[in-house]
Amino acid sequence: MKVPEIQLSIIIPTCNRGKNLIQVLDSITRLLIDKQLFELILVDNGSTDNTKQNCFDFIELHSDINVKYLYEPVPGLMSGRHFGAENAKGLILAFLDDDCDLSPSWADSIIRILNQRPDVDLLTGPNLPKYESYPPSWLDYFWQKTPYGGQQCGELSLLDLGQQIVEIDAIWVWGLNFVIRKTAYEKLRGFHPDIVPQRIQFLQGDGETGISIKANEMGMKSLYHYDVLLYHIVPEFRLTSTYFQKRYFYQGIADSYTSLRYQHGLYKKQDSDSTKVSITKKLKRLVKKQYQELFKPNAKEIHDDEISQLRNLFYQKYSEGYAYHQHHFNTNPKVRDWVLKPDYMDYELPKL
Numbered sequence: 001m002k003v004p005e006i007q008l009s010i011i012i013p014t015c016n017r018g019k020n021l022i023q024v025l026d027s028i029t030r031l032l033i034d035k036q037l038f039e040l041i042l043v044d045n046g047s048t049d050n051t052k053q054n055c056f057d058f059i060e061l062h063s064d065i066n067v068k069y070l071y072e073p074v075p076g077l078m079s080g081r082h083f084g085a086e087n088a089k090g091l092i093l094a095f096l097d098d099d100c101d102l103s104p105s106w107a108d109s110i111i112r113i114l115n116q117r118p119d120v121d122l123l124t125g126p127n128l129p130k131y132e133s134y135p136p137s138w139l140d141y142f143w144q145k146t147p148y149g150g151q152q153c154g155e156l157s158l159l160d161l162g163q164q165i166v167e168i169d170a171i172w173v174w175g176l177n178f179v180i181r182k183t184a185y186e187k188l189r190g191f192h193p194d195i196v197p198q199r200i201q202f203l204q205g206d207g208e209t210g211i212s213i214k215a216n217e218m219g220m221k222s223l224y225h226y227d228v229l230l231y232h233i234v235p236e237f238r239l240t241s242t243y244f245q246k247r248y249f250y251q252g253i254a255d256s257y258t259s260l261r262y263q264h265g266l267y268k269k270q271d272s273d274s275t276k277v278s279i280t281k282k283l284k285r286l287v288k289k290q291y292q293e294l295f296k297p298n299a300k301e302i303h304d305d306e307i308s309q310l311r312n313l314f315y316q317k318y319s320e321g322y323a324y325h326q327h328h329f330n331t332n333p334k335v336r337d338w339v340l341k342p343d344y345m346d347y348e349l350p351k352l
Contacts (some may be wrong), residue, residue, distance in 0.1 A: 006036075006089045006090045007038065007090055007092060007199070008039075008090045008092045008094060008110060009041055009084075009088035009089060009110050009182075010028070010038060010039070010041065010044065010094045010096060010105055011088065011093060011095050011096070012024065012040070012041070012042055013043040013072075013080025013083065013084060013099055014042065014043065014047065014080070015044070015045060015047050015051070015135070016045070016047045016048060017049075017051065018051040018053075021042075021054055022054060023097050024099065027100070027102040029041060029062060029065070031102065031104060031106065031108070032104045032105055033107045038066070038107055039066040039067070039068065040068070041067075041068045041070065041071050041289035042055050042067065043072050043083055044069065044070065044071045045076070045079065046073045046074075046075060047078075052069070055067075055069045058067065062240035068087060070084065074347060074349060075197050075200075076195060076196040076197075076203075076347075076349070077175075077191075077194040077196075078190075078192065078344060078347055079347040080195050081190070082345065082347045083096055085111040085182070086322065088182065091178065091182055091183075092111065092114055092182065093179070093180050093182050094107075094110060095175060095178040095179075095180075096178075096230075097232070099176075099232065099235075100176055100230045101130055101231040103230060103231075105229075106125075106225065106228060106229060106230055109225065109227035109229075110123060110179055110228060112158060113223070113225050113228070114175070120221045120222070121181050121221060122170050122178075122179065122184065122215055122221070122227075123180070124159070124173040124178065124228060125176050125224060125227060125228025125229050125230070126160050126162075126225075126229045127151035127158050127159045127176055127230060127231075127232050128230070129156065129158050131234050132234065132236055133235075133236040135234075139239065142156075146161060146172070148164065148166050148168060148172075148224070149164070150162045155244060156238060156347075157174055157175075157176050157232055164224060164226055165225050167223055167224075168223065168224045169212075170211075170212035170213075170216050170220065170222040171209065171213070172214045172224065173222050175194070175208040176280045177205045177228065178208055179228065184220060187218070188214045188218070189214075190271060190343060190344060191207060191209065191210065191211050192208075192209070192257070192344060192346075193205030193207070193257075194206075194207030195207075200352070201253065201324075202324065202325060202335055203338055203349060204250065204253045204257065204325070205285065205344075206255075206257050207254065209254070209258060210261070210267075213267050214267075217268050241313075245313065245314070246317075248318040248321065249313050249321035249324075250321060252317070252319060252320060252321025252323075255318075256322045256325035257328070257339055260326075261339065261340070262341070332352075334350045337350065338350050
């Protein structure tokens, strides 16, 4: 009897998130798919917690699942993604974050959809929240409409276009639920730097945004399908103003990186890039909302100066991140060379 070929490679980079990893691994055991059709690649990005042990415990308990444990000491999400892709056998690559909970039909839907749509290269679906604690009411105001209907909260990587099958700009295929044909991934030359250690945060890039921009430039089709559903686990600490400030600082760095690549001709100007709601535009909308819980949970009223405080705080953090990255680009030739690399398929960090 002929053994079915692996069609789907599920790639999960992780670093010191052993507890989170247990949840996504558990959801993989519940996938409604012939286990011979997919492989699971766990890329340990230099963890010092119990990540390795959890991976091997999973492998021992689930010998019916084809699992590869890989150790990649080069820090950063990009290195984990690239090392996983290098070792993938599947024709389809599905990159996941380590804090997701997959719907049982997620993997089977991916294979079915891409077999039915040979014209589609990138695929995603709903990234719905799975809150570990009751979310504050101010979070409602971070949900914004998309050009395709539905809504999104980029700060928490949440996307819900409803029960739709719709072609989308590749910029909406986000890293926690990023499905791509291997041939397209190789043609696009991989991802850009993402989630690097804080000590070298000036080496942060725009992650999957870069590969999405290039996909648009090459005319590749991207699809949102409601069956490619997962839940993003949102812990309590991400539902705080402290986390959101860090998120805006990070976004400032990422946007600086993107703008520099546009300025130096590594990205082409395109209309499609404008479809994504930028954080700075969202900030302008936020000031119209009442965020009593964010700064004064017990306040009954909110005044103009408090609204101004909110606006200024987030602009400040975003601007600080942008300026931080611009400074390192302008003063450190190695950072400049790093930002302007044609691609990062070698994913070797510069020697600083």
